[in-house]
Amino acid sequence: MPRFAANLSMMYQEHPFLERFGAAAHDGFSGVEYLFPYAFEARDIASRLHEHGLTQALFNAPPGDWDKGERGIAALPGRDDEFKRGIATALDYAEALGNTHIHVMAGVVGPHDDRARMRATYIENLAYAAKEAAARGRTILIEPINTRNMPGYFLNRQDDAHQIRTEIGAPNLKVQFDLYHAQIVEGDLAVKLRSTIANVGHIQIAGVPDRHEPDEGEVNYPYLLKLIDELGYAGWVGCEYVPRGRTSDGLSWFKRWNAEHA
Template identity: 60%
Template sequence: MPRFAANLSMMFNDAPFLERFARAAAAGFRGVEFLFPYDYPAEQIAEQLDKHGLTQVLFNLPPGDFAAGERGLAALPDRAAEFREGVDRAIDYARALGCTRLHAMAGLVADEAMRPRMRAQYLENLRYAARRLQEHGLTLLIEPINSRSIPGYFINRQAEGHAILAELGEPNLKVQMDFFHAQIMEGDLATTYRRFQAGVGHVQIAGVPDRHEPDTGEVNYPYLFQLLDDSGYDGWIGCEYSPRGLTEEGLGWYSSWR
């Protein structure tokens, strides 16, 4: 049976962030993920997790100036020192929250001529981060993101991510497979998952094309949930979607999977 984690950056967002944990637990979720925890002391988040019996599944390393449009640092030349500081900060939060998976956002390509230099920096930073996380028993994730949601994002396709895994060979480096992004960029989701499943460290879902509940749009999620079960996937499935209205009113899809 799949295990679903509510993404608290996108779900229950009619409530203040620290109140969303209670809402997720009341809706039947046992895991949560979100983009970033850094606006809150780790102790406050840990208190909410403990109080409501929730597992912290995933969050991202510091992404640079997110409000100004930055979308990660890992592939940005000349930002390596800031990236490494972010790795240490994320490890501190992960240990306080009992979270075992951290995602390193790559960043945006401002100039295509810079792509080779960016790739070299990306590999160097990922190797560093994976080895630092390994010291604490943590897994580092990278995620291909579709070019419509984040134009210019450095990595867009599953094959790109898994090629990096093969090149680096770090045992705790994995790829997130967000079926929303993968459907937009490449489709053929079942075959793509089967091809790369050994390197998939986390799965996320949303309806395509509008990123609403997974029972809307063109993707047959019940089929994919069964595929994940049949394949032996034992990780979490992050519900990274924007509800059409009140989150609880759109959870009909979840009733048979609770």
């Protein structure tokens, strides 16, 4: 049975961030993820995880200047030193919070950027991150993201991500398969899951096209979640969606799934 992690950056926004841990546990989640932990002391987050019996599934490495529109710096030439400092910070937080997986964001391509140079930078930085993470028992993830939600994002397709993973060759470099992003960009989700699951390190879900609960829209999540189970995926499934209303009121899909697979 898939293990679901509540994404606390999108879900439970009716609560202050540190109170979202308790709300997620109360609703039956055993794991959590979110974009970034760095606005808080690691010990304060760790205490919430411990208090509520939650597992930290995932967070992102520092993305550059998020407020100014940066969405990662791994593929940005000239930012190598900043990138390396960010990986060190992310690994320190991961040790404190107990998660084994860290998502590294690539960055946004500008209209006049040299894409080939950015790809070379991306590969070099990912190889560095994977080496540093391996020394501390962690896994680095890369995630294709659709350009409707994140215009200009460097990495958009699952096949490109797996090609980069193969090219680098680090066993602790995996691909994050967000079914919402993949459906928007390329579709064919079941076939792609079957062909790539061995190198998928994390899965995320949301309804398509509106990114609400996974009980609406064009994607058949009961079928895909069953398939993920049949394929033997043992990682987390992150619920990275924007609730239609109060988070707890929209969890009928989650409660139904748990009841059917108890």
